[in-house]
Structure formats: C-alpha cells, structure tokens
Amino acid sequence: MMNKEAVLFAGGLVVDESGERHFDVRVRDGLVVETGSDLAAGDEERVDISGCILAPGFVDLHTHLREPGMPEAETIETGSRAAALGGYTAVVAMPNTDPTQDCVEVVEFVSKRGREIGLCDVRPSGSITIGRAGAQLTPFADLAAVGVHLFTDDGSGVQDEGLMRRALEYAGELGVVLAQHCEVASLTAGAVMHEGECCSHLGLPGWPALAEELMVHRDIELSRLTGSPVHLLHLSTARSVELVRGAKADGLPVTAEATPHHISLTDERLSSFDTRYKVNPPLRTMADIEAVTAGLLDGTIDAIATDHAPHPSAAKDRPLDEAPPGMLGLETALGVARAHLDCSWQHLIGALSWRPARIAGLSDRHGRPVSEGESANLVVIDPDPDWQVDPSALASRSRNTPYIGVDLKSRVRHTMFEGRMVVRDGVATA
Amino acid sequence: MTLHFRSIEEVGTERIRRLLDLTEHMAAVGRRPNPKVPALRGKTVCNLFFEDSTRTRMSFDLAAKRLSADTMTLAVSSSSVNKGESLRDTVETLDAMGVDAFVVRHRTSGVPWQVASWTPAAVVNAGDGWHAHPTQALLDAYTIRHRRGLTNDFGGLKVAIVGDIRHSRVARSTTEILQLLGAEVIHVAPRTLLPPTSDVVTTTHLDDVVGEVDVLYMLRMQRERMGAGIVPDGGEYSRRFALDERRAAALRSDALLMHPGPMNRGVEMMVDPTELQQSTILDQVTNGIAARMAVLFDLLGSGGIEE
Numbered sequence: 229m230m231n232k233e234a235v236l237f238a239g240g241l242v243v244d245e246s247g248e249r250h251f252d253v254r255v256r257d258g259l260v261v262e263t264g265s266d267l268a269a270g271d272e273e274r275v276d277i278s279g280c281i282l283a284p285g286f287v288d289l290h291t292h293l294r295e296p297g298m299p300e301a302e303t304i305e306t307g308s309r310a311a312a313l314g315g316y317t318a319v320v321a322m323p324n325t326d327p328t329q330d331c332v333e334v335v336e337f338v339s340k341r342g343r344e345i346g347l348c349d350v351r352p353s354g355s356i357t358i359g360r361a362g363a364q365l366t367p368f369a370d371l372a373a374v375g376v377h378l379f380t381d382d383g384s385g386v387q388d389e390g391l392m393r394r395a396l397e398y399a400g401e402l403g404v405v406l407a408q409h410c411e412v413a414s415l416t417a418g419a420v421m422h423e424g425e426c427c428s429h430l431g432l433p434g435w436p437a438l439a440e441e442l443m444v445h446r447d448i449e450l451s452r453l454t455g456s457p458v459h460l461l462h463l464s465t466a467r468s469v470e471l472v473r474g475a476k477a478d479g480l481p482v483t484a485e486a487t488p489h490h491i492s493l494t495d496e497r498l499s500s501f502d503t504r505y506k507v508n509p510p511l512r513t514m515a516d517i518e519a520v521t522a523g524l525l526d527g528t529i530d531a532i533a534t535d536h537a538p539h540p541s542a543a544k545d546r547p548l549d550e551a552p553p554g555m556l557g558l559e560t561a562l563g564v565a566r567a568h569l570d571c572s573w574q575h576l577i578g579a580l581s582w583r584p585a586r587i588a589g590l591s592d593r594h595g596r597p598v599s600e601g602e603s604a605n606l607v608v609i610d611p612d613p614d615w616q617v618d619p620s621a622l623a624s625r626s627r628n629t630p631y632i633g634v635d636l637k638s639r640v641r642h643t644m645f646e647g648r649m650v651v652r653d654g655v656a657t658a
Numbered sequence: 659m660t661l662h663f664r665s666i667e668e669v670g671t672e673r674i675r676r677l678l679d680l681t682e683h684m685a686a687v688g689r690r691p692n693p694k695v696p697a698l699r700g701k702t703v704c705n706l707f708f709e710d711s712t713r714t715r716m717s718f719d720l721a722a723k724r725l726s727a728d729t730m731t732l733a734v735s736s737s738s739v740n741k742g743e744s745l746r747d748t749v750e751t752l753d754a755m756g757v758d759a760f761v762v763r764h765r766t767s768g769v770p771w772q773v774a775s776w777t778p779a780a781v782v783n784a785g786d787g788w789h790a791h792p793t794q795a796l797l798d799a800y801t802i803r804h805r806r807g808l809t810n811d812f813g814g815l816k817v818a819i820v821g822d823i824r825h826s827r828v829a830r831s832t833t834e835i836l837q838l839l840g841a842e843v844i845h846v847a848p849r850t851l852l853p854p855t856s857d858v859v860t861t862t863h864l865d866d867v868v869g870e871v872d873v874l875y876m877l878r879m880q881r882e883r884m885g886a887g888i889v890p891d892g893g894e895y896s897r898r899f900a901l902d903e904r905r906a907a908a909l910r911s912d913a914l915l916m917h918p919g920p921m922n923r924g925v926e927m928m929v930d931p932t933e934l935q936q937s938t939i940l941d942q943v944t945n946g947i948a949a950r951m952a953v954l955f956d957l958l959g960s961g962g963i964e965e
Contacts, residue, residue, distance in 0.1 A: 501768025
C-alpha cells in the first residue's frame, strides 16, 4: 500500500454541503489539516487545481463488483479502480455474488479484499434473504456487526409481503436499512424491455412500469406500518417518483436512488437490438426520464447510484432473452449526470456524495465537509471538457457501456482516498 | 454498407415494390420446365436455423438452389450452439468459410441484427421471435396481388388478420407490408393476444368482419397458450376466433382465405380450407419460393437472372 501523502490542492473551488468557496486545501496523514485562501506550500506537493472543483469523494450505493464468483466480469480490484476513476471513494457492493453475501464469511472476504486493494472503501451489502431466494432472513445483527449497513436482494425484489414486513420489523431495532429492487416478478416473466410502444413494435416481452410501482407502493406502506427505513433502488418510472414524493411529504423514512442511464437513455435504444441496452429495470420512455430527472432535481430522489453491472462480451453477445441485464456505470456517472441534470454543482455533488453516504451509513468518513480534521476522501473535477468513452481505456474488466460515441461533460481529474492520490490526472496510480 | 432483408420497415416501400415485381418474374421462372437459373452461381447461402422449421427452411433452400447458389444448413439440433459455443462464435466460424448470405431464424427478436454485426455477409431474416418474418410478408403480398390481379397499389383492400397477433412475427410483418401498399388492416383478437400497444384497428368480433373483408388471414394459434392464462382452455377460442362452417359460408366469393401454416386444425381452422375456393394456402407455399428467390437475387445478384 502506498504511503499517505502530503498535498496542497491550490486554486480550486471547494464544493461541499456547507457551500462553495475558493479555498486551498492542505492534506497530510490522511486528513484535511488546513483550508483557507492562498495557503503557503510547505514540504508537501503542490497540486494546481485552478478552474477545478474540489469536493468530498463520491459514494455509490449500487455497485456490482462480481467477486466472489464472476471474475470474468469484474473483480474487486478492477471494480475498485473503475470506482476511483469515476471519483468514488466508497462503493456499496451488491450481494448477488456467488456465493451470495448472506453470511459473515463472504462479507468479510469482500471487505478484506477491498482493504487490500485500497483504491476505495468497499462496503459489502448483505442480502435480505439467504441466497436471495426470498424465503429465510439472513443474520442481520451478525452482518451489521461486521460492517453491513444496507441489506438488499438486488437483482430481484422480495416478493413475499409478509416476509418483507418481518424483515423491516427485525431490521428496525438494528439501525440498518433495507433496500428494495422493486419488481413484482409475476408481471415481468420473460421481460426484456419496457412494456410500451417500442416493445410492441419489436416483438419483445415487456416489463410494465406497474411492476415497479406496485412494489414501491407496497414498501412505502410497509415502512409506514413498521416505522423502519426503506431505500428504493434504481427508480425508473414517473409514477414511482410520484409515490416517493408522497411518502416524503408524509414524513416517512423512505429514500430513493436513480441511475445515470435512467435519466439519459430511452427504450427506443433497443430498436438496434444491441444487448448493451438491456438493463433491469429497463430503459423507459422520455416522460419517465423527465419525471426521474425532476425527482433528482427537487430531492425526491436522494441519490444518483450507478447500478454498475459488468458483463463480459461472451455473456452479452447472446440473444436478447439470454443476455444478462446490466451496464457499466462507475466511470461515466459524473459525465452523464452533468450532461443531463441542469442544477448547481452543490446539488449534483450532494446526489453523488453526501446524500448517498448517509443512506449507506458511511457519513463518518465520506461526503464530509472539506474542513480541518476530516478524512481526506476527495475528488477533483475538471468541469469543462466534453469527452467520449474509450472502451479500451476502461478500468473495468467488462466493456458493456452504452455511452460509446456519446458526448459526456466534466471529468474526474484526481481522486484522493484516505489521503492518497489514487487517481492523478485521470489515471489510476495503482 | 451491406444490404440486408430483415424487416419490412427497414426495406422500405420502393424496394418492396421492386421485390414484388421481381417475385412475379421468379414465379414465371418457376413455371418453366427447367426452373433453375445460373444467377447466383458461385455464391454461398448459409441457412442458420436456431428454431424448428420445415417449410421455411426448405423453401429458402430450394430458392437458393434454383438460383444455382451453393447452400449450407445449420439446424440447431446438429449445431455446436448446444455445446457451449456462442452464437457469435458460430457465425464467425461459418463466415470464415466464405458465406455471401446468412438466412437466419431464431426464437428471439433481433438475432438477425446481431448476426449482421458479426459478419460482413448479407442477412435475411427468416423469422425472429415475435418480431418479423419479412419473406412471409412478401409472399403474402405477392399472393394477394396475383390472385386479385392487383398492381402494387392495394388501396381499398380490406384485410382482417385473426388470432394470436401478440406473439406473431407474421402478423407484424404482413400488417406492415399491407399497410405500406395501401391496404386497410384490422386485427381480430382478444386483448391478451394483442400487443401492449397498437395503432391498428382491432375488434374481438370476428362475425362483424368476416363477410366484409377482401382477405381473411388466419394465424396459427399455439395450443400451449390455451390454459396458460392467456386465453381460456376448451373450445372458447375456437368458438370466438376460428373459421367454422358458418363463418366460411359468410366469406365473400371473391375473398381470399390465407394462413401462414402450419395450420392447427380444430383450433383456428374448423373447416377443411382445401375445399374452399377462396383458400390461397398452397399458393402461398408455391409463391414462397419465388419471393425468396427474389430476395436472394436482390441481395447477391449482379446483372440479370439469365446467363
């Protein structure tokens, strides 16, 4: 592991939850030690970030690292590097590994591997049910004791209402959060894409918006009943956003996330029959994109989460019904979000950093204000460049990005994790 | 850019009209004592059939042979696709043997587009999922044109397509080609057998249209869909949507009765269509060869049909 560095970030605009200010930031031994105007460089390295934004590092609530079990798709190492390049200092690792992250041993393996690699904070989630089979609860308390804060059966929703109610009741006293992949399975059997005009035309089985909205509604009501927090993963439909807006107006402990692809791509992309556009939940209509975007802008949706889902070409080069759903996200999230969300830097970074940090239970070290004594988990963003993805340059082991040839805005220049420059000038240092 | 024949929409009106004229020409070739022409000598056509099919596969094979092309056929049961080789590997391997056109059938929509992204060869869609079956559409349109003595303008023609529209690539492609030529198309099916959305006029009352239409196009109804919660089991489907004696008697004498085959007798067809003078069912089979010759010649031919 690299030594912690002493760095003076000079000339940048600091953006954090408390606001924006032109400050230099001195980092030493893993901590922000001083902020202020025109700080004099001591023996530390002076990094000129004029014209750039310095902010708390991003936190991804929804990363599939694929290890253990699917090293041909991604490993904790390649995924951590992709995260660092995307400006992330922490990722929540989804539990649909093989074996499932449903027990202490697997969770500890993932955490330990993340620490060994040391490119970002890898926080495993736990599954809600053993093997994500939807029948038997995992040991929430044991898993919480080894650092799990977010529980989900992501990849599928917990179908049984009674089980979900008990899971929420049991979780309540532990201070953990249950996160739902909202999909009523009986409405989506065989589905490949959004149910609507486009799927009718293409002759592909449809995934109706209702299948998401019914479970969003159910879990909001279960949160109301139990008082336990619910986090709703990757919202994709206009009515889902409306339901969450209502839940928040009622003061319920409900949070939600949306992905960059659900604010940038419509179901019409599938007209090419390109499996890179197959994702779950599916790409929806322009009206849905507008509603999800509005939800992110007004705070109904708390966080941008990538649902980074690597798949090797061998898996994606299959017929649409066999090809697994999912697309890469970590290395393009900022660029897509910036191109599609018309809001202040503070609001955008909040959705990428401190708001997801709170949901993930990581706000002791991530998404912190850039001020003296805080952990140096930081990102430096060059706001200006329009850029395009070079698939061969991706750190991810997979190539299933839908953004080849698309203009993205703003780029991560440096990422600092625990006081170490893990990305420097857009290049991973390890 | 390589020219393909994958969907009616993609092919467009102008080329469709030209292909209908070419089909007429190929049908004439087919009536000769020696129906074989040297037009595609030296060209290789590979039939890639990942789904059971007898008539379409044999029709394509014969069409290619009548044009003097060399043919290879990979049917799914004998293929390495079952042995873990990916679809892409299969296509790239066959492509390396020197293929000019792949004729692709697959149970999943879109596979012909995927295949085209892995080979420089021309791709003909022989049926993909519920999506498209454009050579069926071409032979259907040609059959109507020929039997009714029409030009390539079908204005004023009224066509009812009956049955499982939702899961039918034939319904999608044939509706498209008929609309494109100016015909009026109506779909007759219960809501569960219609696509989630549609801009085609629909009805559930077959009796209201059967005596009016110029063409009654019956689709194959798979028995597996009955009792699977899509339509009720038992005879209800047949009572509502099959061609029975009463409805057959209501057909106009100059109407056409069409079916893409294979028929499910006793499900959508309660009468013997061979006894009905309106039936075009065997014409469709015959015309299928001419239509497929036209498509292959359009993609691979240079110069004329004759030597």
